Amino acid sequence: MKKFLFLLVSSLVLLLAACGGESEEGNNEESRGTDASAEASSANESEEENTEASNEVFENEDYKFVFGEAEQLEGIRGNQVLAIEIEFTNKSDEAQSPWSASTVVLDQSEVSDVTTESVMGANGELPEDYKEDLYRMDTEINSGETVDAILAFEIQNPGSEIQIADSVLSEEDITFERVYETE
Structure with a gap:
């Protein structure tokens, strides 16, 4: 184009x-x-x-995500979790959780040297008192509201990258792409 x-x-x-x-x-x-x-x-x-693709803000007619800092921590089962702080705006007509909205409009993958795999949500793996002031990724946010929230992903291969990009068919049309390094 x-x-x-x-x-x-x-x-x-x-x-x-x-x-x-x-x-x-x-x-x-x-x-x-x-x-x-x-x-x-x-x-x-x-x-x-x-x-040029943004690495901080994804926005379409229904949702806006502003991606912030991430923290890698040990989950409650001893597994590694990447917790990402976001600002989520629900511009759709219905209440929607940040996680559900993100799975509709964003591709979320874990990329290692050998494989690229879809990541699994890990909200249930976060310690109960972890950043209690932020909404969890499964809480439904009413239409027109903006909240600070957490998206959490289970890390299958420590040292890999967690890549988040808008889910379009062509790489030429990508407007958002963010990469988080893991240890």
Whole structure:
């Protein structure tokens, strides 16, 4: 998509330069060419800014997730858990939990040297008194509300990465991608 837009803008600039006609002063023609090049360059930069993936905020028409710090800790069964602090806004018409919403709009994977696997939720693995002031990932949040919450994932392969990205079909269309390293 970026290449197509770049080619389109470049072709338009060349067409404008070729059809610009003769000017009374040679400097005017050079000036128009420079202005068109500057506009094309500015358009390309703004297009790149708009398509660059965020690593902090995912937002669509129904939900907004602002991803914060993560902490790796021992779960109540002795397993490793990654707890991620988020700010969750439910913009949908129905009450929704941060976890349910995240599984609908985000791909959550654990990537090791050898495998890529879906991660399992680990809210039940967090110690009972762990960050009690934050909503848990399975608490349903009413429409229009924003809360600070915890998403927790079980780490199957310590030392792997937990990758979270918007669930689109093409890597070119990804607008959100966040990676958390584990130990």
